[in-house]
Amino acid sequence: MEILVSMQCLGLAMGVLLLFLLSGAVCIFWLLPAVKWRRLRKSGLAGPPPLFPLGNLVEMSKKGGETSSPGSSSIAHDIHSRVLPYFSRWREAYGKVFVYWLGTEPFLYVADPEFLKRVTSGAMDKKWGKPDVFKHDRKPMFGKGLVMVDGDEWTHHRHIITPAFSMTNLKAMVSVMEETTKKMLTEWSERLARGQREIDVEKDVTKNAAEIIAKTSFGIGEGNGEKVFGKLQLMQKMLFQTNRPVGVPFGNLMFAKRSYGAWKLGKEIDQLLYAVISSRKEEEGDGKTTPKQDLLGLLLAGNRENAQGGGRKLTARELVDECKTFFFGGHETTAIALSWALFLLALHPEWQSALREEVVQVSGGRPLDSTMLSKLTKMGWVWNEVLRLYPPSPNAQRQAKDDIKVGDTMVIPKGTNMWIDLVGMHHDPALWGDDVNEFNPERFREDLHGGCRHRMGFLPFGLGERICVGRNLTAMEFKIVLSLILRSFSWSLSPAYAHSPKIMLTLRPSHGVHLILHPFP
Ligand code: HEM
Numbered sequence: 140m141e142i143l144v145s146m147q148c149l150g151l152a153m154g155v156l157l158l159f160l161l162s163g164a165v166c167i168f169w170l171l172p173a174v175k176w177r178r179l180r181k182s183g184l185a186g187p188p189p190l191f192p193l194g195n196l197v198e199m200s201k202k203g204g205e206t207s208s209p210g211s212s213s214i215a216h217d218i219h220s221r222v223l224p225y226f227s228r229w230r231e232a233y234g235k236v237f238v239y240w241l242g243t244e245p246f247l248y249v250a251d252p253e254f255l256k257r258v259t260s261g262a263m264d265k266k267w268g269k270p271d272v273f274k275h276d277r278k279p280m281f282g283k284g285l286v287m288v289d290g291d292e293w294t295h296h297r298h299i300i301t302p303a304f305s306m307t308n309l310k311a312m313v314s315v316m317e318e319t320t321k322k323m324l325t326e327w328s329e330r331l332a333r334g335q336r337e338i339d340v341e342k343d344v345t346k347n348a349a350e351i352i353a354k355t356s357f358g359i360g361e362g363n364g365e366k367v368f369g370k371l372q373l374m375q376k377m378l379f380q381t382n383r384p385v386g387v388p389f390g391n392l393m394f395a396k397r398s399y400g401a402w403k404l405g406k407e408i409d410q411l412l413y414a415v416i417s418s419r420k421e422e423e424g425d426g427k428t429t430p431k432q433d434l435l436g437l438l439l440a441g442n443r444e445n446a447q448g449g450g451r452k453l454t455a456r457e458l459v460d461e462c463k464t465f466f467f468g469g470h471e472t473t474a475i476a477l478s479w480a481l482f483l484l485a486l487h488p489e490w491q492s493a494l495r496e497e498v499v500q501v502s503g504g505r506p507l508d509s510t511m512l513s514k515l516t517k518m519g520w521v522w523n524e525v526l527r528l529y530p531p532s533p534n535a536q537r538q539a540k541d542d543i544k545v546g547d548t549m550v551i552p553k554g555t556n557m558w559i560d561l562v563g564m565h566h567d568p569a570l571w572g573d574d575v576n577e578f579n580p581e582r583f584r585e586d587l588h589g590g591c592r593h594r595m596g597f598l599p600f601g602l603g604e605r606i607c608v609g610r611n612l613t614a615m616e617f618k619i620v621l622s623l624i625l626r627s628f629s630w631s632l633s634p635a636y637a638h639s640p641k642i643m644l645t646l647r648p649s650h651g652v653h654l655i656l657h658p659f660p
Pocket residue numbers: 285286287297352464465466468469470472473476530531532534535536599600601602603604605606607608609610612613
């Protein structure tokens with residue numbers, strides 16, 4: 140009898156616990172998002188109706204634009220509706236500012252530069268940080284590196300990191316970029332000599348950019364550098380092979396095995412980078428060795444200076460995370476920009492010739508240096524036009540760290556994320572005119588903003604205080620690699636090339652960029 144009673148009590152307790160958990164889940168996954176949704180609508184922010192706990196993910200997962208059939212006749216640069224079909228549809232219905240939901244997370248979609256200016260200008264910029272929802276997912280890649288931290292921690296990191304990217308420091312990296320790229324070009328020549336005419340340049344340019352960033356960040360080939368580089372690449376593939384259900388409660392469990400794999404790789408990479416850093420500290424600690432001029436060397440020097448001025452040093456853990464951040468933030472974006480540039484120049488041989496002429500005029504046959512690079516004016520226009528039509532980072536993101544009041548009626552509640560659609564703004568005829576989808580580098584001839592009707596309509600490197608810290612480094616690398624290719628080859632698009640831009644974190648040519656190369660005399 141007593142056993143029966145205690146069994147009943149246990150059953151009751153289990154029932155109450157279950158009910159408690161269930162009502163907690165209903166509250167977190169349905170009621171709270173619904174309340175937030177109501178608050179946003181009250182502020183005048185409409186959007187596609189979400190279905191919690193998935194939000195609008197079902198509509199977003201529907202297939203969009205397809206690959207063009209091979210051949211250049213079907214290539215168009217009007218890519219917004221192909222790469223972001225759901226945003227394109229919602230924009231027609233709700234305009235250039237609306238709210239959509241990734242799971243239970245609200246996102247304010249913004250493709251209106253004037254609205255963006257109103258919500259981020261001046262002191263308001265400080266109220267925005269980076270979305271928490273991506274932090275867990277991307278932790279193995281960036282840890283608590285600059286891209287991920289907010290508030291005072293961000294200010295501290297940025298203060299130490301920014302000087303490392305100054306033009307004076309970057310100059311020392313020209314020869315590393317040149318040497319590495321020449322190796323790639325020698326390989327291309329050898330392949331041509333063996334009778335191979337077609338090369339997927341995207342693959343090789345990505346490998347080249349990874350090698351450059353590993354060398355310029357922490358000195359590849361020095362003991363553990365090469366191992367780190369291989370593992371970092373593997374981790375990136377593991378994490379971003381497929382789109383993940385961001386914002387969906389327990390969505391990560393669906394990818395538990397892969398997440399665990401990435402976490403494990405992350406730990407191995409950390410160990411290797413710790414070893415690189417401590418041997419560097421030992422080498423430089425005696426004060427007799429000159430600090431290395433790669434980013435890690437410059438960070439260590441910045442760290443010492445900061446400590447001498449009474450500031451806090453970045454810890455070894457933080458230095459490791461910054462090295463990973465430079466690798467992930469730096470190589471793929473640069474490689475993609477170069478790949479799109481080679482693709483666009485294949486379609487526009489007249490620009491290929493104009494750039495080649497400029498390179499010959501500026502450098503003759505001499506090794507490149509930073510003064511020469513600054514004289515490559517036309518190449519600068521092409522750089523901007525590539526980033527406009529095919530921005531490698533297709534969006535910038537923020538999260539309101541406080542309620543943000545806009546004008547008299549609108550409040551963006553704390554916790555709301557903001558998704559700034561750079562592809563949308565860069566392809567908006569209202570901002571750029573009727574030739575918005577044409578490759579026309581001349582638009583940057585007299586204007587850094589390419590004639591865009593709004594100063595904030597062209598943002599390939601993001602905005603405000605959090606603008607990309609590596610933008611000078613990447614522009615320098617672009618000019619060096621492209622100049623060297625132009626000196627050695629001319630090229631056209633392979634008939635097998637299929638135009639298929641796709642967003643997988645970055646905006647990439649998903650079937651590579653296959654070119655027919657011709658050695659240039
Ligand atoms: C074509 C090449 C590149 C593009 C298109 C690009 C684009 C961007 C964008 C859009 C952001 C976000 C800015 C924002 O939130 O407002 C960003 C941030 C960042 N980028 Fe780049 N980037 C490139 C190359 C690089 C390189 C070469 C490095 C370093 C080696 C780098 C390191 C970073 C870092 C550390 C941040 C975070 C800055 C912060 O939050 O303070 N990027 N980049």
